[in-house]
Amino acid sequence: MTDLEHLTSDLPDAESARRFLASLDEQHPRDAAKLRKNDGLLSDALTLASYSPLLATTLLQNPDYLWWLNRKRRAPAVRTKDELLEALGRFVLTHSQLDLHTQLARFRRRELLRIFLSDVRRLATMAEITEDISNLADAVLETALRSARQEIDNRFGSPLMVDDKGKKTAAGFCIVSLGKLGSRELNYSSDIDLLFLYSAEGETSGHGTRGVVTNREYFVKLGETVTQVVGKQVGEGAAYRVDMRLRPHGRVGPLAISVSDAVRYYTSEAHDWERQVLIRSRASAGDPEVYKSFFEQVESSVFMSGFAPVEGEDLRSKLNPAAGDSLEISTALDNVRRSKQRIDLEQKSDGVFNVKLGRGGIREIEFIAQALQLAYGGSDRWLRAPHTLISLTRLADRRLITEAELTELFNAYEFLRRLEHLLQMENGLQTHAIPVEPDRRALLARRMRCGDVASFDAELDKHTANVHRVFARVFDQNSSVERGEIDNIAPQSRKSASDDALESVPPASGGGRAPVSRSTSENPGFRSPTHGGGTDSQSAAAATDRSGLFPRSRDEYFEDLESVVNEASDFRHRIGAFRRRWSELIREIRNEELNNGLDIREAKTAQTALAEASIDIAIDITRVELGSRYSKEIDVLSLAVMGLGKLGGGAIDYESDLDLVLVYDDGQQAMPVNVTRAEFFSRAAEIFVTALSAMTLHGSIYRVDLRLRPYGKNGTSTISRTAFTTYMSETADMWEWLAYVKIRGVAGDIDLARTLEKDLRTIIHQRASTVAPSELAAETRRMRSLLEKQKARGRRSNDVDIKYGPGGLLDVYFAMRFLQLRDGIPDDSNDRSTEHMLAVLRDRGSLADREYETAVKGYRFLSALDHYLRLTVGRTTRLPLANVPALDRVASLMDLTSSAELLERLTLHRLDIRGAFDRILGTEV
16 A cells, blocks of 8 residues: 555545545645645645535634644643634734634634544544634633723723722623523634623723713623624625624613623623523633633522523524523423423424434434432532533532443433534534435445444434433433433432532531531432442441541552553553542542541541642653654653642642642653653643543543743643742742742652752752842732732622732642742651641741631631631632521531521631731831
8 A cells, every 4th residue: 555545544525635635736836845745744734624625624724723733733622712812912913914803713623623533533522622623712702802902991991880989990791601601611613602791980081083982882882892703794704603693671771781780680680591501601711800800700690590601592493482580490490401301392293303402403412411410419519610521510410410320321412422523523504413324324424434334324313312311211201211210319319419418517626527416327328439339337437447447558548549540451441540549539538527627637638648649640640641643652651740729738638629730850851752851741740630630521630720830821731840940049939939949859750849849949959049038028019919819800899808808828828839939948758738837937936826726726717617618618729798598507617506606716817827927027017
């Protein structure tokens, strides 16, 4: 076989691939000749041509995209909004001869080459693909908004509002995304459903060519301009089709609406289904604080008992808005079932199966997730996740669907979404219909890697049957499924499984935990954390048998995880097994705390050990995968994982991020041929982060945050040891000293990590010793104030933020780190906890007894409050003042009589902490 035959023989449409190359030879002979010398890129181009005539035409019209694609072939699986914004900015500059709407459309088409290639080669999960597509839409909207804002400002000046103190300030604007874009599940040809919000009424400055107008007029014109730029049809089509019909009052409502008017509408006028559309909402562009201010005020109205869980163009046409505002769960489920029946009747008319709306299709999966989420999410905040896959995982954790159903729904979602993507990317059309023509159906089967039509039809039938069986069971529609386990669980789950268990835990002194007063068998909302199922008596027995398991060491967790990961055959299955077992282990810690009296410090110690073991596993997975990709066995990976934040302090808690810096040795690693050290470790970082944070069947493990690395978002994902120490010695700002004073070598090349930790601490303290204490104090105050103001922007004045607000945890952290730097007191390698360091500072004379007592007592209170909030309502830094039952539960766990006493004590501690902070930093009046 010739090289071309070799490259095309396994493609689903080899003839289309060969025609593409022949056309390239004819139209762009130089590019074709260059392409034939690059086997990897040639294979990618032929693959795209085989799967998508649309993208084949794009490459023929723009052969320079081939060389752009060559640079991006090794890029991370998902590009962030910020990365795409930077790329779009460069694209606009280099194509300045084009109108902006054309630039946006072409940029989107170019990025789809990269995303679709990753899609068809199965190099990323479906969650990653849809997130990448959604990030692309966000970047396009942000760019359009910035351009439109400049244009409208030139006409009317800046819009202004009057703040609480009577001062005129700039009014904010936010593009809120709904539906699939809102949940980061956008597909290649989705409409984007938007809502335009602005912060408050007022009028513009008038410093423009047209004079003064009201804020409403200004923002309506701004919205019109954005919609036109993004949605205008050009030769290559619009960047996106924009749908504004889901805004308040629909087509007859104003294009943009103030936060106060929107809150009034959604809390007093909107139908149930309109409020519940907001479950899949977020800020896509503009000022995110505008959205936060809005959603905080309507969230309690969104999660009520009634719902109609569909999104986009079908909502107004397919739901009955006269259902009322307070539906029982059974009534709400029945309404959705009837809505789906109407869709089914419409679909039967043309005889073509619709992947989205057909029986057992994507819409039924979304119905299942959103229906149960909205039915039970009113009292269980943890269920309020907009992403379908995350929602399904959490529903399984609450036993509202079984583990078997979760697996079936995930597999069906993956199959149907890939099928939907192939249908849409063939010619760039918004279609969901599977072709009936034999030749087209056979081609689709090959593109789905099913071999022949019979195999494809069997797979389609299997997945849609599984989906519809779960749908029928959830909506009680002639279900043949045995309901035993679900019937036993659902009644308790109406309040939430965690609520039942938390209420059974009596208060204990000192913020600790007493054993539960009832057995696990009386709390059927919890399943055995080890086995993920089983009877209640088995769960109770498991809880009893676990009494000797804690505390478990890092090595024990590593061996546990390693045993399941090593059984998997490839990268995808390894990270799936990893997440599955990790989920069981984190549930084990949570249940041990709830049932067997694990105290806060023990729970954090266990979670830190699990996090460190998980990083070790991710490093091993990365090492093996690198060896596979480079066809070279890699025995050791000289990559040090350095921890900051909670990981650096050894205090990982439920839903904590992992703040990491990845550092490689300058010369120890034996390198594969034809790859630089920087490229090799950049790929290692990509695989490592994917192993820890990418979404799979069992969710993600940790959110990995690399933003504190040298040079921030402009820095590389990994850095050499020499470059890192040089940066800290010569470049790092004073605020970075405050962050890095707690750095800790966590995993990977542990000798390198520990040596680097020691070197960095020496550098930081040496540099701090050359700065006047007053200058160090001023910078500490500046950074603390900046974070406080950033988090407070757009929030209500009565919000209580226990981390960022005045007298919050950051006051303790910043004061402690300032004293460490001022007096040259590094962390104790044997105990890195905040309480221990405060005691060291007191013993060394850096912290007066008065400030020590205030800081320790305040820290213990806030830390316990933070922990129990995470355990009760999920990760949040703000007190859920409107959720009185949750506050009462937290108060009980903290051995307090009521939420009122909790708030009273919180106020006193915050006042004391802020006073101590001011005295330490020299700002007390």
